[in-house]
Amino acid sequence: MGRAPCCDKQGLRKGPWSPEEDKILVDYIQANGLGSWRSLPKQAGLLRCGKSCRLRWTNYLRPDIKRGPFTPEEQKSIVQLHGIVGNKWSTIAAQLPGRTDNEIKNYWNTHLKKRLVLMGINPETYAPSSGATSLSSTGTGGGGSAPPPPSAGAAAASSSSTRHMAQWESARLEAEARLSRESLLFSASGGAAADSSALSDHSPAAKTDTDFFLRMWNSEVGEAFRGKETAPAAGASPASSSTKCGGAAAPRLVKKGSRGASGGGASSVSSGEPKEDGDCKSSVSGEGGGAANADSSSSNEMEDTSEETYQMYLNLVGDDMALGHLFHGGLDSISLFGGDPNAAEASLDLAFG
DNA sequence: AATGACGCCAACCGCGGAGAT
DNA sequence: AATCTCCGCGGTTGGCGTCAT
Structure with missing residues (x-):
């Protein structure tokens, strides 16, 4: 063809x-x-x-392009979303107003991926990688891009994608089940606030987790997986898909009021334009500073992967989105951490040294 | 100060999907 | 139903800037 x-x-x-x-x-x-x-x-x-x-x-x-370094929040979002959707750069970009898929892709390949590797995390599978995987070829050198997970062989890439989809589907099903049950309880109790004791097997964190996934599922991110590429997971209920907020597949990167930067527009588009945005300047080089001060033991070079990265990863596996908790704790058959029940804790240990 | 190595990023390439014919 | 055209995406590359020696 x-x-x-x-x-x-x-x-x-x-x-x-x-x-x-x-x-x-x-x-x-x-x-x-x-x-x-x-x-x-x-x-x-x-x-x-x-x-x-x-x-x-x-x-x-485009006038709505946001220039300048990625903020810690954006970095966190990228890592989190990548953990969910994989290399769907356009999907990730859709969640980061003003950022392009190309920019995110570049940033992932040149920064975030390395950091995860340095932290002992396989950036493709999010499984803990064994020992020091060399940062082979970030760009030049031609060879395969991702270091294969231990003993995983060549199937890593495809299995990673499959894993992401399976994670999605499982999380969604769990969320639906929970909401369904809560709905029954709610109606049974005459509209009173859902009795928390009736949900005793669900920690507040799990509730948040599934709520998060429902939101994500109803977002453009989830849409990517509801599409035809989604593995036709057995129980996928069409009803749930219809819960998507009608906000039709918005054109990518709907602008969010950053027009001020370019204002009049055309005149500021020279390719020689400096990259640094005044108000974002501190975010990359300085972002580690604030948090980093908390720990004075900056002796080894791992510190150079920065406290900010640790924080980012902690947030990833921690309370905010609780991805690690959800996949690891709530879905024991499918884990963000490669099925290793101790992986999340190991990662935390790694982060804290 | 010169030079080589490395990192970053804008741009290109090729493929697959969707819509049109 | 088959084919064609266009668009969008993800992977890759080449050039430039910065850093280290």
Whole structure:
């Protein structure tokens, strides 16, 4: 099969965009809106293929692009979402207003992935990796990208994806079961607040967990798994899928009021624009500072993976989303930590040293 | 000060899906 | 129903900047 490359026409430019090209593209889109990418270059007078134009616009020129370092909250979100959906960068980006899938992907590959590896966590499976897995090839060198989990062999990538889907489905089913039961209890008790003793087998944390997953399931993230790619898990109830808030698949990255940064728009799109945003400047280099001070024992180099990362991971397995708790404690057959019941604790131990 | 190594990121490539014909 | 066209996504690469020696 295969298709002819879209840029096979002679005379089309490739490579970095010039400020003039940027301006042409921005001006055209502002005047005419988004239409057919294929015809856009010709109509706008650009010697680029439509694909290149689309990429340039979505990854760099859109007015709602948020520049600057990732905030700790964003980093946390990326790790959490990646733990759920895997390499679905567009899905993750949809949850981070102003961030592009490309940007998130790059940030994951260059920062977060390494940090997890340094922490002894396999970034693909979230299982604890054995010993020091070398950071083979972050980009160059061609070889396989992910270090295979111990004794897992080549099946790692696909099993990871399957695991993510299974996690989703199981979490969703559990949440539905709980809500269903709570609903019965609620009606049985005449509308009084659900008797917590009747839910004695569910800790408050578990409640939060499942609520979280219902929210996520009803979000664009969950939508990615309700789609056709979702493994047709046996009990998947169509009814639950319909609970999705009608907010139709919003176009990616609905802007959230960051327009101020670009204001007038076109003039600020030069590719040479400095990357640092004033108000976010401290987030990466300085973010470790605040939390890091709590622990004065900064003797080994693992510290360099930063307290912030530890905090991020702690949050991951901890109270906030309680992913680790949910998968590990609530679903013993499927674990975010590769089925190892002690993995979460081990990770905590690792983090605390 | 020069140079090599490394890291980061913008852009490209190829594939698969969806809609149109 | 089959084929074609376009779009969007994820993986990969090349160039530039920074850091270390």
